[in-house]
Amino acid sequence: MSYIWLTRILLFAVVLVAARKGGEPERLTAAVLLSTFVLDLVNHAVFGDPVWYAVNPGHVVIDSWAFCALLSIALYANRGWPLLVGAGQMIVMVGHVAKLWDLTMARRAYWVLTQMPFLLQLMVLLIGTVAHMNRERRIGPYQCWRWA
Template sequence: MSRILLFSVLLFATTGYALWRGDRDSRVVALICLAAVALTQFLLSPVSERYTSVEVGVVLVDLVTLVGFTAIALFSQRFWPLWVAGFQLTTVVGHLLKVIDWSLLPRAYGAAQAFWSYPILLILAIATWRSHRRRMASEY
């Protein structure tokens, strides 16, 4: 299974679950994730040039995503959105590393950008499951 297919399955399964069973925070995070992935696909450079220089469009998407995740973390009653915002901050720092060191290999830069999406989705899935479980327990 290719990594793009694996990520797509994980993205749609996790965000779908969050939209179906999640609380307000989970749903908003899921929508932000979906929007960020969609926008990133449109703003990436052609494959032959991808990550050879700073991906300015992707930087903007990642910054807006960070602002969204941080806003949720600031107003949430739960702790998990802080982790999501922190992992997104790490993604933004990856762009800063490319600005500081232009010789950073495109593959390393690309991997740094993609890596933190997986823990964000994992946290979203766990948070949704726990939120749903809390709601079910309070109904009895």
């Protein structure tokens, strides 16, 4: 239970910092991570609590959407940290594929592969936002996106 509350408190704190102090890539990444949290709540309200001995289709859909969104941000942002957030989401997708491939995969391993990268993503977003704030203070406003 403490993991759930730690994650929620950290999510809201990091989203608040990114929304107030971050550039567009930080705000978009925060919006994607917050959206996955809200969509997960809706998923559980509609379909019930997850069972870790089978793949949850709602989680697969939410995580696939998040992977596409985070990958797009990572490819075009004028920063390096979004690649780590996208890599965290790739770990989540690998967890779903591994569970689909082998349904006897241990429940704890599936949970770790699909839930723990979220903390990594939040920490990377926070570090990226702080780096953006420092860079902007040091050199002033700069280009958020690279289009080449």
